[in-house]
Structure formats: structure tokens, C-alpha cells
Amino acid sequence: MAQLPASAPQSTAARLAGYLHAAGVRHVFGYPGESVIDFMEAARHRGIEVVSAVREGTAAFMAEAAAMATGVPGVCLSTLGPGSTAVLNGVASATLDRVPVLAVSGQIESSREQFFTHQVVDHDRMFAPVAKLALRLDPASADTVIRKALRTAVAERPGAVHLTVTADAWLAAAADGAPVRLPPLAAAAGSVDVHVSAGGDGDPLAGLRAARRPVILAGIAALRCAAGPELVRLAELAGIPVVVSPMAKGVFPEDHPYFAGVLDMAGHRVVWDLLAGADLILAAGFDPVELISPWKVATPVLHLDTTPNTDQVYASAHELVGHVAALLGWITAQWRGEPRWGEPEVARHRARLRAAWLAGRAEGRLNPSDVVATAREAAPPGTIVTTDVGSHKIMAGQVWQALAPRSVLIPNGLSAMGFGVPAAIAARLTRPDRPVIALVGDGGFAMAATELRIASALGAPVTVVVFADGSLNRIELRQQLMGYPPTATRMAGMDLVALAGAMDCDGVRVDSVPGLEKALAGFAARTRPLIVEARVDPSQYEAQF
Numbered sequence: 001m002a003q004l005p006a007s008a009p010q011s012t013a014a015r016l017a018g019y020l021h022a023a024g025v026r027h028v029f030g031y032p033g034e035s036v037i038d039f040m041e042a043a044r045h046r047g048i049e050v051v052s053a054v055r056e057g058t059a060a061f062m063a064e065a066a067a068m069a070t071g072v073p074g075v076c077l078s079t080l081g082p083g084s085t086a087v088l089n090g091v092a093s094a095t096l097d098r099v100p101v102l103a104v105s106g107q108i109e110s111s112r113e114q115f116f117t118h119q120v121v122d123h124d125r126m127f128a129p130v131a132k133l134a135l136r137l138d139p140a141s142a143d144t145v146i147r148k149a150l151r152t153a154v155a156e157r158p159g160a161v162h163l164t165v166t167a168d169a170w171l172a173a174a175a176d177g178a179p180v181r182l183p184p185l186a187a188a189a190g191s192v193d194v195h196v197s198a199g200g201d202g203d204p205l206a207g208l209r210a211a212r213r214p215v216i217l218a219g220i221a222a223l224r225c226a227a228g229p230e231l232v233r234l235a236e237l238a239g240i241p242v243v244v245s246p247m248a249k250g251v252f253p254e255d256h257p258y259f260a261g262v263l264d265m266a267g268h269r270v271v272w273d274l275l276a277g278a279d280l281i282l283a284a285g286f287d288p289v290e291l292i293s294p295w296k297v298a299t300p301v302l303h304l305d306t307t308p309n310t311d312q313v314y315a316s317a318h319e320l321v322g323h324v325a326a327l328l329g330w331i332t333a334q335w336r337g338e339p340r341w342g343e344p345e346v347a348r349h350r351a352r353l354r355a356a357w358l359a360g361r362a363e364g365r366l367n368p369s370d371v372v373a374t375a376r377e378a379a380p381p382g383t384i385v386t387t388d389v390g391s392h393k394i395m396a397g398q399v400w401q402a403l404a405p406r407s408v409l410i411p412n413g414l415s416a417m418g419f420g421v422p423a424a425i426a427a428r429l430t431r432p433d434r435p436v437i438a439l440v441g442d443g444g445f446a447m448a449a450t451e452l453r454i455a456s457a458l459g460a461p462v463t464v465v466v467f468a469d470g471s472l473n474r475i476e477l478r479q480q481l482m483g484y485p486p487t488a489t490r491m492a493g494m495d496l497v498a499l500a501g502a503m504d505c506d507g508v509r510v511d512s513v514p515g516l517e518k519a520l521a522g523f524a525a526r527t528r529p530l531i532v533e534a535r536v537d538p539s540q541y542e543a544q545f
């Protein structure tokens with residue numbers, strides 16, 4: 001096969017770069033290998049920055065976070081064999097977090113692909129359970145396959161699509177030299193058609209009309225459909241409190257009088273009590289992938305989502321399937337009843353929730369909730385916050401007050417540790433107009449800390465607050481509950497200030513609220529990354545378990 005320069009518009013590498021650029025992609029996160037350098041060159045030539053992470057798994061987290069922050073599909077790149085096996089965790093994360101990501105891996109040249117063994121693994125079989133689709137990008141069908149990959153990644157429910165490209169394919173001419181023709185890539189079409197599939201008898205809204213104590217549970221499909229304004233209108237008109245899922249934080253403003261808390265985060269029992277005491281739950285784009293607790297409430301549910309209720313985690317006699325914002329607007333347009341809840345009742349519920357997450361807080365110590373509250377206080381409007389996974393996430397998910405969609409990036413589908421730091425870097429690179437802060441545990445930080453060298457090299461001044469408790473606390477608490485000693489869950493303290501210095505970052509250690517306030521003052525104006533080692537007392541978490 002004739003080989004073209006990587007930049008030649010008809011090369012397969014250039015076709016992929018061209019489609020990605022047209023889709024709004026400006027960063028590819030990856031780790032180099034011989035099998036992908038032609039694509040890296042084509043991307044560079046097309047004006048797409050190739051950001052090299054420290055390893056492939058974190059590159060995939062970066063791609064996921066970029067998509068979360070911008071709404072544009074994220075792209076990650078890895079080489080064959082050890083590169084593609086290393087990216088697996090991040091691909092699974094994007095799929096279970098329902099975030100559109102295109103994961104591209106190189107492969108040995110096609111003439112050896114079927115028999116050679118050195119560094120060769122079968123990508124289709126490996127990615128099948130963790131990606132929505134795994135395809136091979138061949139020059140002869142390049143345009144169609146790229147369109148299919150992008151369209152599948154963003155289609156409801158979104159997730160990761162994996163593309164394998166053999167080393168000889170990149171520089172081969174793609175048959176279709178026609179201009180790039182992107183398929184629709186809106187996360188969900190803004191259609192106002194309402195599809196009511198009545199699985200039960202009669203009017204699907206009869207239950208909602210009859211309900212006296214309904215509660216809305218808004219999830220990630222509501223966020224993808226930008227249904228915030230419709231949620232606010234329905235909540236206000238019908239007087240219905242709104243609980244949100246962790247990854248949907250910001251879809252409903254958390255300073256709103258009808259805001260009723262975040263599901264399954266700190267103080268979770270109070271939120272579940274609200275749902276148990278309701279006479280109807282309107283599940284608006286709620287995806288059960290976010291459930292940490294089992295669904296135990298017997299309250300009737302009205303399912304409203306972009307997809308039918310195929311999970312069946314809760315039963316729903318009726319399903320409203322379509323664009324979440326349009327469906328909520330359709331309900332609001334026909335609402336005739338009196339408001340169901342008064343604002344003071346919802347305020348009393350929020351006060352109970354606040355008391356629950358404050359439980360166990362000790363005066364005079366640096367408590368986990370103090371760290372979240374102090375960071376929130378220091379964060380200027382527009383700040384993007386990321387979290388990692390562990391006890392600190394459970395606290396941050398409830399305590400951080402979110403006011404806008406796509407401002408809180410929490411992994412809560414796969415819930416993979418090591419997400420917070422790379423996510424913050426990607427958020428800053430793709431949204432350079434926004435201050436970015438990461439709230440991470442010391443265990444998760446250790447998994448991805450060296451990515452901060454890239455942040456300093458690229459001039460991405462993220463701030464990382466490490467909840468330094470010397471413990472994999474979330475697991476240690478479970479051991480405690482079972483009466484086990486803390487086997488393999490204690491970590492010797494790492495000197496994060498020294499580590500910061502070694503990576504051209506600023507570093508500071510704090511053990512009090514005033515110390516943390518001082519460390520975070522003016523963080524949005526910083527020009528270098530900052531690592532704050534926050535020596536927290538983890539005892540407050542015990543009350544949350």
C-alpha cells in the first residue's frame with residue numbers, strides 16, 4: 001500500500017484528525033508508542049494538541065474529564081499491547097460514567113496481526129465488556145467507521161468507543177476523500193416530541209397529579225439534556241423538592257429553596273428518608289449506575305429518561321422516554337395543581353441533612369467537612385472542582401455547593417481512584433478560563449501525583465487539596481465495622497511539600513482551618529500548580545458510614 005505523509009489530507013491519520021477537529025476536539029490525551037506516532041503527527045498538523053500523560057490510564061481519565069467539562073467527546077490514545085491494556089480502566093470509567101470518549105489504540109501492522117504474539121492482544125475481546133463498541137479503523141472505510149464511532153460514543157447512554165488502528169493503516173489513503181461530514185453529536189437531541197410509553201394502565205401523569213409528597217430525583221441524563229431550567233420551573237410551580245445524583249451536581253442550583261441534597265453522599269440516610277417518605281419519586285434522567293446503596297424504598301417511581309427503564313432497579317408502571325428537558329417542560333405545561341411542598345418544609349429537611357454531615361465534626365481539629373467548606377469558600381464563581389474516590393468524595397459530594405452544570409467532576413459510575421488529579425489537569429487545559437481545584441484522598445493522590453509534572457510543564461495552574469489522613473479511609477472504616485485490624489489500609493505519610501518542589505509545583509502543609517484559608521487565598525490567580533497537604537482528622541467519617 002502506498003504511504004502518504006501523515007499530514008496529507010487523504011491519509012487515514014489525517015481523516016481521523018479532521019473529524020475530531022470538526023467535532024470540537026482540541027486535545028488528545030495519550031502516551032506515545034511507535035504504532036501511533038503517525039496519528040500524533042497528523043493531529044499536531046491539524047491543530048490538535050497531543051498531551052502526554054504519565055501513563056495511559058490517567059490519559060483516559062483526562063479524556064473523560066475533558067468531555068465532562070466541555071460536553072465535547074474526549075479522546076485518548078495508546079499504543080499496542082501494554083499501552084492498550086493500561087488504558088482499559090479509563091475506558092471502563094468513561095463507559096460507566098456515561099461520558100463520550102473515543103479511545104484509540106495502535107496495533108501491529110495488519111500483515112502480522114493474525115499470528116504474531118509479541119505485544120499483541122486482541123483488542124476487540126479485551127474492550128468488549130467495557131466499551132460501547134470496539135471497531136477497527138481501516139483505510140477503505142475510514143470515514144464511515146469514524147462517524148460510527150463518534151455517533152455511538154455520544155448516543156444515549158453515552159460511553160467509550162474503542163478504535164484499533166494497525167500501524168500500516170495510518171499513512172494509507174482513506175478511500176473517501178470527500179469533505180468531513182459529521183453526524184449530529186448533541187448529547188441528546190433537543191426534540192420536543194414526547195414519547196409516552198404507557199406500560200401500565202391509563203394516564204402516565206395520574207400518579208404525579210395525585211401525589212401530595214412527590215420528590216424529583218435528577219440524574220446525569222438531566223445534566224446531558226441541560227434540563228436545569230425545566231427542573232427549576234417544575235420544582236417552583238409544583239412545589240417539588242429536587243434531590244440530585246453526585247455526577248449531576250449543578251444541574252439544579254444547590255442554593256435553590258427546593259434543593260433537597262445529593263443522593264448517597266454524606267448524610268445519606270436523611271436523603272433516603274426523604275425518598276422513603278415521599279408518595280412518588282419522579283426519576284428525571286436518573287441512572288442507577290450511580291447508586292452506592294441498594295434501592296430499598298417502596299415509594300412508587302415515575303421513570304423519565306432518554307432510555308427506557310431497562311435496569312429495573314426500581315419498578316415503574318409508566319415510562320416517559322425522550323429528551324429530559326422536553327419531557328419536564330411537557331409536564332410543567334400541563335401542571336394545574338397547588339404546590340405540594342412549602343419552602344420552609346424543604347429548608348427543615350436541608351437543616352437535618354446539614355446536621356447529619358456535620359455529625360462527628362470535632363472543634364479545634366481539621367475535619368474533612370471543614371476542608372470542603374473552606375475550599376468552596378475560597379473558590380471564585382466559575383470554579384471547576386474534581387474529586388477522587390473514597391471517604392473525601394462522600395463528604396465533598398454533599399458539602400460542596402454546586403451552582404452550575406459541568407462545574408463538579410465526580411467519578412461515580414466505575415468510581416475509580418486516581419481520577420481527581422488528571423481530571424483537574426484536563427479540565428484546566430480544555431477550560432483555561434476556569435479556576436480548577438481537585439479534592440483528593442492521599443491514596444488516590446499517590447496513584448496519579450506525578451501527572452502534576454505535566455501540569456507545571458504545560459502551565460496549567462491547578463490546585464490540589466490532598467485529604468492526608470494516612471489511610472485508605474473508606475476501606476479502613478469497613479474493616480473497623482467488621483472488627484478487622486487495618487490490614488494494608490494504612491499509609492506512611494508522604495512529604496507532599498517535598499514532592500511538590502520536585503515537580504515544579506508549590507506545596508504547603510496545613511492542619512487547621514486558618515492555615516487552609518491562607519493556603520487557598522487567591523488560588524485562582526496562581527501561575528503554578530499548588531499541592532496542599534491537608535492533615536485531616538478522619539474521625540468525622542465514622543458518623544457517615
Ligand SMILES: Cc1ncc(C[n+]2csc(CCOP(=O)(O)OP(=O)(O)O)c2C)c(N)n1
Nearest residue numbers: 390391392416417441442443444472473474
Ligand atoms: C482503582 C481503585 N482501586 C481500589 C478502589 C477501592 N477503594 C475505594 S475507596 C478506597 C480508599 C481511598 O483512599 P484515599 O484515596 O486515601 O481516600 P479516603 O477514603 O482516605 O478519603 C479504595 C481503596 C477503587 N475505588 N479504585
Ligand SMILES: [Mg+2]
Nearest residue numbers: 441442471473
Ligand atoms: Mg486517605
